[in-house]
Amino acid sequence: MGKENIGLTLKVWRQKNEADKGHFETYKLSEVSTHASFLEMIDVLNEQLIVEGKDPVAFDHDCREGICGMCSMYINGRAHGPQSATTTCQLHMRHFNDGETITIEPWRAAPFPVIKDLTVDRSAFDQIMAAGGYVSVNTGNAPDGNAMPIPKEDADEAFNAAACIGCGACVAACKNASAMLFVSAKVSQYALLPQGQPERKERVLKMVAKMDELGFGNCTNTGACEAECPKGISITNIARLNREFLSASLTPGH
Amino acid sequence: MKLDAKIPAGALPEKWTKYRSTVRLVSPANKRKIDIIVVGTGLAGASAAASLAELGYKVKAFCFQDSPRRAHSIAAQGGINAAKNYQNDGDSVFRLFYDTIKGGDYRAREANVHRLAEVSGSIIDQCVAQGVPFAREYGGLLDNRSFGGTQVSRTFYARGQTGQQLLLGAYSALSRQIEKGQVEMFSRHEMVEVVMVDGKARGIIARDLVSGKLERHSGHAVVIASGGYGNVFYLSTNAMGSNVTAAWKAHKQGALFGNPCFTQIHPTCLPQTGEYQSKLTLMSESLRNDGRVWVPKTKEDAKAIQEGRKKASDIAEADRDYYLERKYPAFGNLVPRDVASRAAKEACDEGRGVAPTGLAVFLDFRDAINRLGKDVISARYGNLFEMYDKITGDNPYETPMKIYPAVHYTMGGLWVDYNLMTTVPGLYAIGEANFSDHGANRLGASALMQGLADGYFVLPYTIGDYLADEIGTGKISTDGDAFVQAEQIVTERQKRLMGIKGKQSVESFHRRLGKIMWEYCGMARNEEGLTKARDMIRALRDEFWSDVRIPGTMEEFNPELDKAGRVADFLELGELMVIDALVRKESCGGHFRLESQTPEGEAKRDDDNFAFVSAWEFNGLEGDPILHQENLEFEAVKLTQRSYK
Structure with a gap:
């Protein structure tokens, strides 16, 4: 059995709106529960950003049980991350290692323009x-x-x-x-x-x-x-x- | 206010047929001149929008998601009931009607439920014609399975994704009308106010969630199809965005709210694992057919499991308490949802829960695997076991599942008459957003049935009764005072929210509200707790309005602002639920008052004093809401106390 909590470095795509050029921002998270889902890990990051008075990361999500099709993150170069046949909302942090750096981007395709950060128009x-x-x-x-x-x-x-x-x-x-x-x-x-x-x-x-x-x-x-x-x-x-x-x-x- | 349910005269089985043939019509030439607004695109909203558009009305449909296909109906797993009697097992409209009334613990309106059972068969026909890939038998005909609370097989299904397939069917019908220009679709839009003109609902104010701009939309009728309010508990099986805002705005504009305290808590969900948890996932209740529910007999063993010093397999057979089998020998692990949920809570309250949080019970397949073999169990539940493994990292073939009850569905909702109109003229509520068909407890596979019944086969007829008087109205301008004022009110409300600039996130308030609701207005309720909860909610509401922090601005894509608006409404609704639960001093269905139990500790209904629908009128946040009662009269069924011993 792995560790209950892990520390992570996140490289997250930030883009204010469609016109903005966008860039990667780096965040550190400590004590991420390996039982948490990937989106819950982003929730934790956003809670931290809001309390610090910063702008939270915008991302699409809704059902969080793998059926609505709303979540859409490109994680470490793969759509919905490293697990096959798994939506981002059903991806859990136990599949990541302590100290790992995770790169998170929006869907990148001309017919899906970015609305903000990781949110795109489908x-x-x-x-x-x-x-x-x-x-x-x-x-x-x-x-x-x-x-x-x-x-x-x-x-x-x-x-x-x-x-x-x-x-x-x-x-x-x-x-x-x-x-x-x-x-x-x-x-x-x-x-x-x-x-x-x-x-x-x-x-x-x-x-x-x-x-x-x-x-x-x-x-x-x-x-x-x-x-x-x-x-x-x-x-x-x-x-x-x-x-x-x-x-x-x-x-x-x- | 005198509540008039407008139930047609005549014998129960003939009411709908007669009414449908005599209700007023709007001619095709006049339908073109009438605009209808539909808020929400789940099963009820999408089917209504498509069907109304097919009839020739001009429809505007709204959803907060990025596409109408993503409404939370999509997550329904089990199936949809219909009285087709394809299995030749004696099913009939009356049996479906009866099971629904009884399952609802005699707190639903007979005429509405009978109509629901009558149109159930047409729903299946319609969905098949749309190309919904229902499960079939080898002969090519539709397959059925059985579900809780019934003795016939009347549930149609598409693997474990019935809601998805039905919603995609309704979405395809909606898409066809969008292409034809009969429906104008507004995705990523949230309804934030109802606009009233001369006492009638005449439109809405919507927020374009991408640009942040407020928009005015007029219509001769407004249909609320925005789903249930289970997210008032923060943790539920609902989607993250599911909210009460549209229904709550309607309530504050005069629509009465029916039975707000009736919520369904589903016994087989994945337990919470930590504070970060955002939602709870349902595991199909079919698992209880072969799984045995247990906790350790002693607190010491439970504590050892909670702390990871012992595993389930370390607990000897003699030290396990199969409490459902012990307490309910006749039904055992297959007692109804509300009973199973309460028993799990009791065991955990005694300190015998099994997860690190102490809030879980085992659902064990060991005996079933020994008896039937792993292959049989895998054929029956393979996909569910896989899903469990994916989420928890545990293999249920080797170690028992851990489950705990979670909020799943809300039977309460906007009060509607037989036409599905609220107490506000021109304002309708359909699907989970209304209160009408499930009484105090909904049976499995009946939510999909009701959503589609309302949208495909009820509202398109009944709305004509009101719109027949609107054919001379003409296009409604959005420049009038009512629209200007409504928009102003919304702007002020958003400005006020943005101006608080406090220290705590919206999410943290929502979480705290959820804890209060779950603790005091959840599976077991009593006067003391409910009274306390009311004060706590009011205090939390004040704190929210003085210390919430919303980043960004109003004039942009701002999910935190959207969420703040929804949580603000939940903070008001929560109080009404508590008040409703306080007034209903009986136990019925999902509403369990500790003061109203049988000597064996079961729910005790009080038909002499509470055979009514509570319909609440908004009376300002400082005052008490005003209770109106719709007395329920039962002609076709006899009221009995449920027993599962």
């Missing part, structure tokens, strides 16, 4: 979803839930894609700032389900067009997105996205 993801990430069914139109049997394996695979939390780690980890993993997860979910068929071709074309328009880069098959995804979204979804896009592009009338 509304581009909402715009991609609005471009076609839905089944066009009004409330009240639905047939009985069991009217259309769906093979369990299709439903399970659709679920695996639908488990994306929209945190943007895939974009942050990608050297091209590509949003292909995010887009492919939603396209796959609907492509795998009968409910998604009527708008299948239109959907993929619209979502990809919006993704390109917003300045996300292309996929060059590095696989960093999959490696850093806290929910284990598979890169095979990107292969499906490419097939769906190609097939839709070749369909007359689309």
Whole structure:
């Protein structure tokens, strides 16, 4: 069993607003409990800064149980830090050593401008979803839930894609700032389900067009997105996205 | 003020069908001329905003998160109930209705709950049509599982992430309306005031959380869908940003607050490990199917475990107290949430808790693993064991889990009538933000059901009754005196907060409030403690307003200022909860008054004196709030005392 409390040096990205150039600031923390989560460690830092009359570090967070997708820190060069399949809020300090220096940065991608410090604007993801990430069914139109049997394996695979939390780690980890993993997860979910068929071709074309328009880069098959995804979204979804896009592009009338 | 719940006449099973067919309508041409504001984009808010927009209303939706998809409904794990009877196990609308009323310890309104059960099936149909990937059986049909407090399998689920999948479904419907221009979405915006014009809710003041600017938004109706207020306890399973501000502003503008003291404390959460702790994580209650709850029989053994001198495995079988099995032989480890929570607290209060803080009990799978094998347990709970390991660093296959109760849900909320309208004309409350369906205790898998019922299938109909009178109103200007004054009030309030320049952080006040609430208005309450708590909260509120330190300025992205506004409201709400708990001298559901127990120490309801909803009217912070009562009349169910012995 390791130590109960550790001392840390934090190098944190500070940036007043989008226009500011930004810089690293170094902070010392002593007596950080190894039971604390990474965000709770930042809470401790902020409490210290506030009491000292300084400006606390701004960062996005909400559910703190790994599902809302709000937390977004680049820790020691990795999206959501060193543990695989773990969001920053579920990363705990027992994975760090006494005396360690930790570098903390925001997501860095042109379509995700910095709002302040570690907080970025990910509304581009909402715009991609609005471009076609839905089944066009009004409330009240639905047939009985069991009217259309769906093979369990299709439903399970659709679920695996639908488990994306929209945190943007895939974009942050990608050297091209590509949003292909995010887009492919939603396209796959609907492509795998009968409910998604009527708008299948239109959907993929619209979502990809919006993704390109917003300045996300292309996929060059590095696989960093999959490696850093806290929910284990598979890169095979990107292969499906490419097939769906190609097939839709070749369909007359689309 | 005379409370009128506006329950339609007629037999219980026919009320909703008849009402829905006779409630006033707004024609498509007129819907275009009507603006509706929806605050909050969780299951209730997103489904309402999307459905109202589909009908042709112009909707403005607001959320404080960076995207509507992140509302805390997303964290719901277990599932959603619906009376589909797909399992052929005898389920029906009446059974779902009955279970909900009984589970709520007979403190909910029959007509609302029956309607909830009636529309439950349509929710599943709607979500399936949206492409929500529910769990399925090998034949391709929807799977169900059973949940606490029922004898049928009516819970639909998507692994342990049902809330996420349902919310993403509602978010997709919302996104479609945003693309069509029917919904204007305001993310990173917080509602900070309701604007009243001639006694009607006519708009809101919102703070753009990025720029810090205040904005005026008008509407012919305002819908509060901002969730529950469990964060008044500081530590809860809620998200960090979950707050009461929208509902509280509505309350201060005249909306009565229903049953504020009814809070649900969930028995199986991860215990607190230190002062830095910011939230508590829920572990699904399904674990109690195979886990056995225990603490050491003696304080000495407990102390040794607390200090790390002994491990669970060092305690001999004869020295363990499986207290739930001992006290409740009939139900054992599967007693309802409120009973299990209170028993854990009792054991820890006796000094027999097991974590370094003394505030935890064991949930032990040793016997289940010996009986069924590790593989079976892994198939049932593998993901939960992994999550536990990730957070605590302990392996539950080898050492028992440590759990402790945590605040999870608030049954209380804004009082609403059958139309889901508050006592302020034009101001509605839906989902967890209202008080209506769960009485004094909510059953598992019913929160998702209620949020979506309100948003998809109730409000879109009932709101027409009010808006039918608004078709000639025309666009509401935001230049009027009411808007100017409301904005002025908000500016003054923020200036006052910024001007305090004290020494203590917002967070430290919130933490202290949470401790008071947990100690005196938590799992067990009595007159002495509640009276004391009221004074303590008032003193803390005064201290907050004279010594809080908020860095930065008003005119910028300032999460500390946002938090200060929310904590200021919690400091007012906390007092109302305590007052409500004081007045309700009975025990019921999650509300346990030590003075009202059966000879065996169980909760004792007092139907003769307390079969009513407490609806509180704001009366200034110096004065006492005014209590209004809505008497609950039960036609379809017979009131009985619960027993789990």
